[in-house]
Amino acid sequence: MLAKQGWRLLTNPESLCARILKVRYFPSGSFLNAKTGGNPSYTWRSILEGRKVLCKGIFWHIENGHKVRIWEDNWLPKPRSLRPDEVGNAAGIFLVKDLLLADRVWNASLIRELFSPQDADLILQIQLPESSEHDRLAWFFDSKGLFTVHNAYHLELDYQFNTGSHSCASSSEIGGVGKFGRLDPWSLLWALEVPNKIKHWLWSFLHAALPVAANLRRRHILHDE
Numbered sequence: 001m002l003a004k005q006g007w008r009l010l011t012n013p014e015s016l017c018a019r020i021l022k023v024r025y026f027p028s029g030s031f032l033n034a035k036t037g038g039n040p041s042y043t044w045r046s047i048l049e050g051r052k053v054l055c056k057g058i059f060w061h062i063e064n065g066h067k068v069r070i071w072e073d074n075w076l077p078k079p080r081s082l083r084p085d086e087v088g089n090a091a092g093i094f095l096v097k098d099l100l101l102a103d104r105v106w107n108a109s110l111i112r113e114l115f116s117p118q119d120a121d122l123i124l125q126i127q128l129p130e131s132s133e134h135d136r137l138a139w140f141f142d143s144k145g146l147f148t149v150h151n152a153y154h155l156e157l158d159y160q161f162n163t164g165s166h167s168c169a170s171s172s173e174i175g176g177v178g179k180f181g182r183l184d185p186w187s188l189l190w191a192l193e194v195p196n197k198i199k200h201w202l203w204s205f206l207h208a209a210l211p212v213a214a215n216l217r218r219r220h221i222l223h224d225e
Contacts (some may be wrong), residue, residue, distance in 0.1 A: 002050025002053075003050035003053040003054040003147070003149070003152050004050070004147065005047050005050060006031065006050050006054045007054060007139075007147040009011075009031045009047070009052075010032070010058070018031075020099060024037070024044075025044060032051070032058075034048070036048060042221065053152050053156050055074075056155060057139055057147075057151075057155050058074055058137055058139065059138050059140035059144070059145075060075040060096075060135050060137060061135065061136055061138050061145070062096055063098055063128075063129055064097060064133065064134065064135065065096030065099065065135065066134070067095075068096040068097075069095060069096075070090070070093065070095065070098070070099070071083065071084070071094075071098055074140065075096060076119060076152070077095075077122060077140070077211070084116075085115070086114070087114070087116050089114075090114055093114065098127075099111055099114075099123070104128055104132065104215070106126075106128070108124060111123050112125060153184045165178040189203060
């Protein structure tokens with residue numbers, strides 16, 4: 001899965017592949033914010049397609065808060081969205097470090113002013129390390145924070161079918177009911193008593209993923225002469 005390649009770029013930035021792509025496509029930025037660029041290769045366009053899945057489950061573990069943007073990055077551990085809802089006047093408050101006091105504890109009064117009670121409680125429950133380390137990326141839907149294609153696959157199915165939820169459907173769900181009690185037709189699809197190749201063809205058809213001309217043009221892989 002192409003999201004796996006994106007994960008490797010994030011977790012192993014010193015690899016030869018990561019260094020080459022950084023020089024070519026995001027010399028002064030991050031892979032998460034990189035653009036397509038001029039005359040991109042097929043490989044780079046494909047990795048960016050995989051990044052769409054990656055960004056739905058990637059999550060920042062807060063250490064010192066210097067790298068994490070409050071409103072744009074995933075860092076709040078809640079099941080349906082990994083970002084807080086802005087409810088107060090947040091002028092001048094951009095990074096998570098802005099929510100910390102000088103002795104590296106949460107500024108509780110500021111947090112309760114800026115966020116909903118639910119989000120504020122979640123933020124204040126985040127344990128900060130004693131030493132000031134760099135914030136680190138992890139995969140939210142794995143207990144060890146490790147990205148797996150299997151996990152991302154079920155996340156993408158659940159995300160696409162449930163209009164933007166960050167929840168991750170479990171492979172153990174049966175009977176067509178998702179993690180939050182919603183109808184999960186993908187479970188019904190995989191439960192069909194037909195050959196696996198038919199199931200995969202149906203899945204590809206429903207996701208407009210068959211390699212026909214219209215889909216290839218939509219993904220900018222095939223261009224009209």
